[in-house]
Amino acid sequence: MRPLFARYPSLTDVLPCAEFADLPTPVAALGNDGRGWIKRDDLTHPVYGGNKIRKLEFIIGEWRQQQVREVITFGATGTNAGLATALACQQEGIPCRVLLFDQPVSATVRANLQAMQQLGARLDYCGSLFQTALRYYLHPLRLQRGRYFLFAGCANPAATFAYVNAAFELKAQIDDGVLPEPVEIVVPVGSSSTLAGLTLGCRLAGLKTAVIGVRVAPSHLGLIPACTPATVFSQIRTAHAFLNRHIHGGLSFPAPRPILLDDYYGPGYGESTPEALSAIGLFAEQHGIKLEQTYSGKAAACFIDRMRNSAGPVLFWNTFNSRPAGNLPTAAVRYPLSPPLARLLDA
Ligand SMILES: Cc1ncc(COP(=O)(O)O)c(C=O)c1O
Incomplete structure (x- = not known):
């Protein structure tokens, strides 16, 4: 049973979960000084990992x-x-x-x-x-x-709950002594349900951890806000209102505000930055972990800066698939491109 449902059994009836992912994902130390940690959501599935799974x-x-x-x-x-x-x-x-x-x-x-x-x-x-x-x-x-x-x-709202559940998964790993409670979690932000779910989930799970979102997608599409503190907050508010209705006694805190940094975005979506390229190189050389330039590289650049300046452990939430290509199934019917x-x- 997923940890969110173990904590709140009443949610089982209203949040269907297919248990499609290979969870919990591992947590590992990055280096020997206990300052840097990684949550391996790149391994959420045997043939294709990442936060979408x-x-x-x-x-x-x-x-x-x-x-x-x-x-x-x-x-x-x-x-x-x-x-x-x-x-x-x-x-x-x-x-x-x-x-x-x-x-x-x-x-x-x-x-x-x-x-x-x-x-x-x-x-x-x-x-x-x-x-x-x-x-x-x-x-x-x-x-x-x-x-x-x-x-x-x-x-969508279902996806936000998946990351509320992920925060409970992390809490269980902290309780089991796998890692210390991080001062901060660093995560890339595009469509925002990862940041929204973790921000709400950490609060709900009783963690004091601050979740730092690193914006990697345009903040606006034309005049329409797409990835801003307000758009993320609206996802948090929706999930908060739902949980407030379905958790016995309601929630004891208001919807938490997200933290969203613009500083690592660079020239555009999918376009790399010198800081991201250097973070990708460092992760590959020192930890044997493959990142990419659109999402995880930019978040890793922020993680490295936060870790240098933080008073306690910082957790990098790796959202990019690291399973090798080639093991995906082949469908019987394939449409021409x-x-x-x-x-x-x-x-
Ligand atoms: C590898 C990877 N990391 C992070 C993100 C951002 O996650 P979210 O869309 O939940 O903000 C995405 C998707 O947009 C992604 O593909």
């Missing part, structure tokens, strides 16, 4: 409960969330459609694109983020029953 536990729970017949999501061409969703759909036997927008092309982007196709997802290239978002919100399948529209980054996506793979 943890979110999908609770999302699949909703698919099963709602008897979903197709999942429609969107993301950048190298979307980790799209890949994880395609894997979950393949394992659940549910068709998956991923609407894609452009991002800087890299080896990871190409590998993820190929993997989504291998898993049997239908990939619809839509061009810009704006065009993709329009297609997603105005999609004709919205009029049909049994369709589950999953926001980019696997972000449209010309723009095929060109991207050949380039």
Whole structure:
């Protein structure tokens, strides 16, 4: 049983969880001085890890409960969330459609694109983020029953609860003496449910730890706020209100405010920074852990700075898959790539 439900059995009836992930993820010391620690959410699944798999536990729970017949999501061409969703759909036997927008092309982007196709997802290239978002919100399948529209980054209230549960998992590891209570947790922030869930979950689990979010996605899309303290807080408030209703006696504290840093974002989404590249090199050389430039590298740059200046242990929450490519299942039916996506793979 997941630790959130062990603590609050009344939530079992209202938060379906498919136990899709391989949990708890390990925690390890980074170095010998006890100052740096890592939570290995890169190992959440035997063939493909990362934070999306943890979110999908609770999302699949909703698919099963709602008897979903197709999942429609969107993301950048190298979307980790799209890949994880395609894997979950393949394992659940549910068709998956991923609407894609452009991002800087890299080896990871190409590998993820190929993997989504291998898993049997239908990939619809839509061009810009704006065009993709329009297609997603105005999609004709919205009029049909049994369709589950999953926001980019696997972000929805179910996903937030997955990271509330993750905070309880960490609390159990602290109680078991696996690591000391960290002063801070550092985590990358895109669609924000990881930060929202951990911020609320740490408070609920009785940890004094501050959760430091490192923004790695644009703060606004045009004029619309997308990744700001207010957008994260709105996710926290939604989850807080739900728990307040379903936990016996309600919650004894108001919805906590998130901490979101802008300083490590650099020139744009998916574009690396010198600090991220140096953090990626350091993690590879000193700890044998592979990070990347879009998410974990930028968060690791922040982690290194925080650890140097912190009065106590700091935990880096690794959200990027580290399982080797090549072990993903192959779907019986594979859809051909449209010309723009095929060109991207050949380039
Ligand atoms: C590897 C990785 N880390 C972190 C994030 C950010 O997590 P969240 O979308 O919950 O903010 C994402 C997804 O956007 C991701 O793919």
